[in-house]
Amino acid sequence: MERTLVICKPDAVERGLVGEILGRLEARGLRLAAAELRHIDAETAGRHYAEHEGKPFYAALVAFITRSPSLVAVLEGPPETWKLVRSMIGATNPADAPPGTIRGDLALVTTENLVHGSDGPAAAEREIAVFFPALAEGATGAGGPGDLA
Ligand code: ATP
Numbered sequence: 001m002e003r004t005l006v007i008c009k010p011d012a013v014e015r016g017l018v019g020e021i022l023g024r025l026e027a028r029g030l031r032l033a034a035a036e037l038r039h040i041d042a043e044t045a046g047r048h049y050a051e052h053e054g055k056p057f058y059a060a061l062v063a064f065i066t067r068s069p070s071l072v073a074v075l076e077g078p079p080e081t082w083k084l085v086r087s088m089i090g091a092t093n094p095a096d097a098p099p100g101t102i103r104g105d106l107a108l109v110t111t112e113n114l115v116h117g118s119d120g121p122a123a124a125e126r127e128i129a130v131f132f133p134a135l136a137e138g139a140t141g142a143g144g145p146g147d148l149a
C-alpha cells in the first residue's frame with residue numbers, strides 16, 4: 001500500500017465540493033487513512049509549498065491556501081497511488097485538464113483549482129509529515145504507526 005496527501009483547498013470547502021472530490025477518489029477504490037478540516041496557517045503553508053518560494057505567484061498561493069479551512073486528507077491504495085490521484089485531479093491549469101478530471105469538470109482557473117495531490121512518493125512522505133506527523137513513519141508503505149486496520 002502507498003499513501004499520498006490530498007488537500008481539498010479553501011475553494012473546494014467554500015463551494016461545498018469536498019464530498020464530490022473525496023467521493024470520486026473513494027469510488028475509484030482509494031481508502032481514507034486520515035482526514036481533517038484545518039484552517040492552514042502561513043507557517044504550515046510555507047512548509048507545504050516550500051518548493052514554490054520565490055516564484056511570482058507564491059504570495060498569492062499562500063494567501064489563497066490560508067484564507068479559509070481546507071480538508072486535508074491522506075489517501076491510500078496500490079503502488080503509484082500518488083499518480084492515480086494526480087491523473088484524477090488533472091492539469092494545474094483547469095483549461096488544460098480534460099473533462100472527467102476533477103479540475104476539468106469543476107474548476108476554471110489555476111488560482112482556484114480545488115485540490116492538491118502529492119507529485120511523487122518523496123513529496124507524499126514529506127507532505128504527510130507536515131500535516132499528519134503521527135502517520136509520517138512509513139508514510140508511503142504499509143504497517144506504519146497510523147495503520148489501524
Ligand atoms: P498542487 O501542488 O496544488 O497540487 P500542482 O502540483 O498541479 O498543484 P504546482 O506547480 O505544484 O501545481 O503549483 C502549486 C499551486 O500553485 C497550483 O495548484 C496553483 O494553485 C498555483 N500556481 C502554479 N502555477 C501558477 C501560476 N503560473 N500562476 C498562478 N498560480 C500558480
Ligand code: MG
Pocket residue numbers: 117119
Ligand atoms: Mg504541486
